[in-house]
Amino acid sequence: MNVDLHCHSTMSDGALSPAELVRRAARSGVDVLALTDHDHLGGLDEARAAAGEAGIGFIDGVEISVTWREITVHIVGPGIDPSDHELRIGLESVRGGRVERAQAMAASFQSAGIPASFEGAMRFAGNPVMISRTHFARYLVESGVVEDARAAFRSYLVPGKPGYSHFDWTTLANAVGWIGSAGGIAVIAHPGRYSLSAAALADLIAEFGAAGGTGIEVVTGNHSTDEFRLFGALARRHGLLASRGSDFHAPEEGGVELGGLPALDPRLDPVWRKLEF
Numbered sequence: 001m002n003v004d005l006h007c008h009s010t011m012s013d014g015a016l017s018p019a020e021l022v023r024r025a026a027r028s029g030v031d032v033l034a035l036t037d038h039d040h041l042g043g044l045d046e047a048r049a050a051a052g053e054a055g056i057g058f059i060d061g062v063e064i065s066v067t068w069r070e071i072t073v074h075i076v077g078p079g080i081d082p083s084d085h086e087l088r089i090g091l092e093s094v095r096g097g098r099v100e101r102a103q104a105m106a107a108s109f110q111s112a113g114i115p116a117s118f119e120g121a122m123r124f125a126g127n128p129v130m131i132s133r134t135h136f137a138r139y140l141v142e143s144g145v146v147e148d149a150r151a152a153f154r155s156y157l158v159p160g161k162p163g164y165s166h167f168d169w170t171t172l173a174n175a176v177g178w179i180g181s182a183g184g185i186a187v188i189a190h191p192g193r194y195s196l197s198a199a200a201l202a203d204l205i206a207e208f209g210a211a212g213g214t215g216i217e218v219v220t221g222n223h224s225t226d227e228f229r230l231f232g233a234l235a236r237r238h239g240l241l242a243s244r245g246s247d248f249h250a251p252e253e254g255g256v257e258l259g260g261l262p263a264l265d266p267r268l269d270p271v272w273r274k275l276e277f
Contacts, residue, residue, distance in 0.1 A: 002259045002273050005061065005078045006189065006245020007271075010054070010126030012063075013134035015250030017126075018043035021258075022050035030259035032057035033134060034078040034245070035193065037092045039065055040130055040146040042081045057277035062087070064178065065094055065169035065191060066067060068204060071194060072167075074129035075175040075208075076243065077209075079149050079275045080184035087182040094170050102131045104165040109136075112162035114145060116178075133157045134249065149253045176211040185271055186216035187243045190222035191231055205238055215241040215271045219264055221256035222247055231263045242268035 009021045018035060025033045033056060044060050051058035061078040080087060106118035120139035125131045137152035141170040145203035146152045151170060156163040176186040188208055198205065205216070217223075218231045219242075235242045244264050246256045264270055 001272075002250075003244060003270070004030050004246050004259045004261075005032075005187075005243050005271060006036050006063070006076055006217065007157075007248040007258060008037055008063075009035060009043045009047065009272070011040050012037035012127065012130045013119055013132045013249060014126075015138075015194075015252070018047035019050035019218075022047050022054055022120060022128075023058070025258040026051075026054035026056050028260065029259045030056060032059065032272065033258070034059035034061035036061035036063040036076050036078065036245070037252065038057060038063050038074075038132065039091050040127065041088065041091065042127065044082050046110065049134040056127065059272075059275055059277050061184070062091065062179070064091070066172050066175045067167075068172050069168045069200070070166075072169060073194060073204070074170065074189035075172070075179065075213070076178035076187040077182070077184040078187065078243070078271060080179055080182035081183075084178075087178045088145040090170065090174060090178040096123035097167065098129060098131055100254060101165050102136075103168045105136060105163050108165060109156075109163050112156075113116040114140070114143075114162070133163075134141070136163060147217050153159045166195045167205045172213075174235075176208065176213045180212050185214040185215050185241065185274055186219055186227055187213075188213065189217050189245075190220045190247060191234075192220075192224070192242070193222045201234075205234065205240075209238065209240075215243050218242040218268065219244040219261050220247055221245075221261065228262070228265075235268055241271045241274065243271040
């Protein structure tokens with residue numbers, strides 16, 4: 001069964017509408033899809049209806065932005081109830097300040113000789129209140145500053161580079177708690193992306209587990225084959241459920257296609273065993 005539990009639509013920083021995303025997933029052979037937009041639930045109804053028309057299983061999800069030890073960590077929450085009051089109020093609090101952060105990023109770009117980046121990024125934001133680094137990256141590509149989105153994140157938009165502006169999201173405990181309140185399964189998204197030492201990663205997993213988190217993304221578009229093995233071993237060692245998700249954002253931005261990842265190691269306990277679809 002081809003299960004993809006991590007992808008994004010225009011409701012956050014994806015390039016396809018929720019319905020377009022689901023139809024693409026179905027054409028790509030996905031059997032079960034979770035839409036996990038950043039800090040927003042607005043695309044779930046459209047995606048669920050499109051999944052019914054396409055004949056694939058659908059899981060309501062979200063990806064919550066967390067500040068942990070001054071870095072941004074993402075927690076995916078498949079299986080949530082989008083009507084849960086605590087989750088909705090929590091996500092509303094996380095979304096606040098994105099526009100102000102984007103304005104600070106634009107000021108940094110202006111100082112680096114890159115004008116009109118706020119307006120440029122906004123043209124790529126299907127949901128303006130969710131303007132993000134990805135939208136700035138697309139503007140940098142369009143304007144010829146960089147070749148592709150990966151280069152935009154290497155040369156800009158990260159700590160110490162033009163275009164970066166620190167922002168405090170919510171806490172790890174809050175994110176895990178909101179997902180649990182809504183009946184979902186809290187999963188550490190793409191742990192290999194955070195460049196953590198072995199000791200810091202162990203601390204993250206310990207704090208995550210203490211807060212009630214039970215899953216870790218093992219097979220994802222952000223991981224290498226070696227990292228599939230590493231995080232699979234960590235899942236077994238810590239008794240965590242294992243997840244699989246492309247983290248798909250846009251057809252033209254490289255990375256892994258929806259449903260295009262290898263299967264989970266059969267020795268792992270998959271997240272979707274605990275989900276209904």
